[in-house]
Amino acid sequence: MSLLVELSNVGRDFDSGRIVAVDDVSLAIEDDETVAIVGRSGSGKSTILNLVCGLDRPTRGEVRFEGRAVNGRAAWAAVRASRIGIVFQNFFLLQSLSAGENIEVALLGNLGGARQRRIRALELLAHFGLAERATLRPAELSGGERQRLAIARALANRPKLLVADEPTGSLDVQTSQSVMSIIGNVHREFGTAVIVVTHDEEVAALCGRRVEISDGRIRSDSRVAAISTPTPASRTR
Amino acid sequence: MTELTLPLRGLIARPLRTLLTILGIALAVAGFVALTGLTAGVQHSFASGIDENGADLVVSQRGAFNLVSSTVPRSLGSGLSAVPDVEAVSGVLLNITTADDAANIVMAGWPAGSFLWNDMHLLAGRIPAPGDQWPVILGESIATALDKRVGDTVELQFQPYQIVGIASFSSVLNQNSAIVPLEGLQQLLSREDVFTLYEVRLKRPLDKNDVAVARTRLMAAAPGFEVGDTEQFANSIRIFDLLQAIAQTISLAVMAMASVAVANTLLMAVNERTFEIGVLAALGWSPRRILRLILIEGVFMSAAGGVIGIILGALAMEMAAKTKFAAGLIVPYLSGWSIVQALIFVFIAGPLGALYPAWRATRLLPADALRRI
Ligand SMILES: Nc1ncnc2c1ncn2[C@@H]1O[C@H](COP(=O)(O)OP(=O)(O)OP(=O)(O)O)[C@@H](O)[C@H]1O
Ligand SMILES: [Mg+2]
Numbered sequence: 001m002s003l004l005v006e007l008s009n010v011g012r013d014f015d016s017g018r019i020v021a022v023d024d025v026s027l028a029i030e031d032d033e034t035v036a037i038v039g040r041s042g043s044g045k046s047t048i049l050n051l052v053c054g055l056d057r058p059t060r061g062e063v064r065f066e067g068r069a070v071n072g073r074a075a076w077a078a079v080r081a082s083r084i085g086i087v088f089q090n091f092f093l094l095q096s097l098s099a100g101e102n103i104e105v106a107l108l109g110n111l112g113g114a115r116q117r118r119i120r121a122l123e124l125l126a127h128f129g130l131a132e133r134a135t136l137r138p139a140e141l142s143g144g145e146r147q148r149l150a151i152a153r154a155l156a157n158r159p160k161l162l163v164a165d166e167p168t169g170s171l172d173v174q175t176s177q178s179v180m181s182i183i184g185n186v187h188r189e190f191g192t193a194v195i196v197v198t199h200d201e202e203v204a205a206l207c208g209r210r211v212e213i214s215d216g217r218i219r220s221d222s223r224v225a226a227i228s229t230p231t232p233a234s235r236t237r
Numbered sequence: 238m239t240e241l242t243l244p245l246r247g248l249i250a251r252p253l254r255t256l257l258t259i260l261g262i263a264l265a266v267a268g269f270v271a272l273t274g275l276t277a278g279v280q281h282s283f284a285s286g287i288d289e290n291g292a293d294l295v296v297s298q299r300g301a302f303n304l305v306s307s308t309v310p311r312s313l314g315s316g317l318s319a320v321p322d323v324e325a326v327s328g329v330l331l332n333i334t335t336a337d338d339a340a341n342i343v344m345a346g347w348p349a350g351s352f353l354w355n356d357m358h359l360l361a362g363r364i365p366a367p368g369d370q371w372p373v374i375l376g377e378s379i380a381t382a383l384d385k386r387v388g389d390t391v392e393l394q395f396q397p398y399q400i401v402g403i404a405s406f407s408s409v410l411n412q413n414s415a416i417v418p419l420e421g422l423q424q425l426l427s428r429e430d431v432f433t434l435y436e437v438r439l440k441r442p443l444d445k446n447d448v449a450v451a452r453t454r455l456m457a458a459a460p461g462f463e464v465g466d467t468e469q470f471a472n473s474i475r476i477f478d479l480l481q482a483i484a485q486t487i488s489l490a491v492m493a494m495a496s497v498a499v500a501n502t503l504l505m506a507v508n509e510r511t512f513e514i515g516v517l518a519a520l521g522w523s524p525r526r527i528l529r530l531i532l533i534e535g536v537f538m539s540a541a542g543g544v545i546g547i548i549l550g551a552l553a554m555e556m557a558a559k560t561k562f563a564a565g566l567i568v569p570y571l572s573g574w575s576i577v578q579a580l581i582f583v584f585i586a587g588p589l590g591a592l593y594p595a596w597r598a599t600r601l602l603p604a605d606a607l608r609r610i
Contacts, residue, residue, distance in 0.1 A: 056602055081521025
């Protein structure tokens with residue numbers, strides 16, 4: 001167990017200081033944790049998640065990944081490429097590419113050889129029950145299939161950290177549950193740390209740690225015995 | 238998929254815009270190829286037109302502005318004839334006018350008995366004989382264009398001429414020219430004691446060295462005048478420099494506009510694809526890789542535009558040369574150098590136009606890019 005991400009007194013303002021979206025947040029996440037970030041709409045959850053992944057730049061404070069301060073777009077891109085998989089609420093799949101290519105595009109910088117990329121993409125699709133969907137465009141997939149594709153893409157480079165912003169927000173109850181069980185399985189099978197932003201308490205209950213945000217600050221931070229707590233044996237990969 | 242898949246899909250996803258940009262680049266390149274090709278062609282056609290009639294060297298006025306404005310005095314002739322190895326010299330008068338007010342034509346006045354008449358390949362009729370009233374030999378192309386036969390009349394320099402022969406030439410200039418006796422043309426132009434140039438024929442056999450030696454001797458015999466082979470003569474005419482300068486300036490302006498068009502298209506494409514760029518950044522694509530993506534799109538469009546442009550330019554030249562008014566004066570001349578220049582432009586200006594939008598794309602924070610849906 002070691003420290004994966006560390007936010008130290010991080011703040012993020014918008015509109016030249018008129019909007020303080022995140023204020024003085026300090027948060028350390030271990031490499032085997034499952035963390036739920038909860039809070040009302042507009043409380044700053046997505047902004048924190050963006051800062052964790054380097055998609056956004058903090059106005060104040062520092063973000064460290066695996067013990068190192070990461071600065072600049074190129075450095076963050078390199079971290080994301082090899083260490084972080086991101087699942088967005090709205091899937092954010094590329095419409096001009098097929099399901100398989102959507103995974104391959106994430107591998108492009110990391111895995112040399114079109115053939116190797118193709119094979120890895122097909123493996124991942126098969127793992128998520130999408131083998132027969134490989135050549136379809138995202139528009140031709142169902143909501144649940146799209147979300148599974150988004151997860152498969154996020155896992156393409158075998159990340160240390162899986163980050164998901166409202167992964168079930170646009171899915172019905174049943175599909176949400178299956179998506180959450182997939183994310184839980186990913187955590188168990190690959191030992192991937194997971195951070196989930198959600199306002200679904202059922203989803204939050206599946207996580208080992210619960211961080212509550214309001215008005216851009218951490219209100220509470222508690223570890224609970226979650227259903228998906230990792231078993232030590234599954235952490236080897 | 239490879240690095241090229243995404244840029245290609247991006248281009249295909251917006252077919253109309255892609256086509257219009259490629260067309261814009263193609264027209265710019267076509268303009269460049271046609272303009273520079275036509276000016277070079279005019280020059281080339283003059284050189285080969287004079288060559289063909291058996292002249293080895295040309296004596297003309299130094300720094301003459303155009304073909305017709307060169308003046309050499311009749312008095313120079315005896316000195317030139319006296320140069321060793323010179324077989325014959327012929328004073329020639331050239332004039333550009335219209336034939337029957339319908340087509341531009343070069344009139345060449347040749348002295349009776351000149352060596353110039355010897356190599357002429359007559360298709361019909363004969364060469365002018367003493368006693369002919371205003372006889373003319375038309376080049377085959379202009380005769381066809383004007384639908385003239387031996388025995389018809391053609392008005393040249395406001396003077397009706399009798400067509401006594403039709404001749405075939407290999408150079409486009411001569412194919413579209415009218416050859417008349419020197420004296421009549423001198424009268425019409427009031428240039429009795431001057432010629433446009435002297436054409437010099439050297440004794441056979443002849444090698445390169447002989448020509449060089451003769452040239453030096455002729456320069457001594459005609460101090461202050463230009464002595465050169467036909468290509469040098471064409472190069473010495475200053476209007477060609479002017480034409481070239483104009484053509485190059487216009488083409489540069491057109492090409493600059495084309496790069497702005499590329500930049501604009503890519504800027505729009507980048508704006509429209511801000512979201513896609515945000516997704517790629519979120520997936521860990523480095524700013525450099527994203528930059529390359531946009532640049533590849535730019536290069537694709539430029540390359541396609543360049544190739545199409547060269548083809549269009551060549552076609553445009555052919556068409557321009559076929560118009561009646563340009564016949565003989567404009568000759569399509571697609572030089573390797575102008576193709577190289579066009580391709581250099583395409584591979585520099587295209588990416589240059591793409592650079593700014595690409596740079597902008599990489600400046601954007603992924604979070605900002607993803608908010609814009
Ligand atoms: N780029 C931005 N420009 C201006 N204001 C922003 C920007 N991003 C976020 N905000 C503001 O910051 C605050 C926090 O936004 P954030 O998206 O983090 O909330 P959230 O907790 O994710 O909400 P939700 O549950 O609705 O997704 C909001 O008031 C939002 O309007
Ligand atoms: Mg949010």
